[in-house]
Amino acid sequence: MQQFIQMIEFRTSKLDEFEQLSKEWEAAATEKTVRRRVLVRDRDDAQHFFNIVFFDSYDEAMKNSDHPVTQEFAGRMMALADGEPTFHNLDVIDAVDY
Numbered sequence: 001m002q003q004f005i006q007m008i009e010f011r012t013s014k015l016d017e018f019e020q021l022s023k024e025w026e027a028a029a030t031e032k033t034v035r036r037r038v039l040v041r042d043r044d045d046a047q048h049f050f051n052i053v054f055f056d057s058y059d060e061a062m063k064n065s066d067h068p069v070t071q072e073f074a075g076r077m078m079a080l081a082d083g084e085p086t087f088h089n090l091d092v093i094d095a096v097d098y
Helices: 015-028 058-066 068-080
Strands: 004-011 032-040 045-055 086-091
Touching: 004 058, 015 032, 015 068, 045 058, 058 068, 058 086
Parallel strands: none
Antiparallel strands: 004 045, 004 086, 032 045
């Protein structure tokens, strides 16, 4: 099984609202296929973010994307973005923990 990462690149001036909505999704999504999520900010642009979401596989990511709870929250999160987010779908080729 090949691990998979979805990276969502977006801009927002409403980070506090985005983080609150993320916490609400975490509480509502009882059947998560997400293994890890990391939110990072561009040090050179305070309104530029990447939400990096880790899955066991592409299939697990699609199961998460298709889930009604995720669909609802994704729409609400998109409304907090300044412009359209960009999705990057990444197969993990190699990973090393040091």
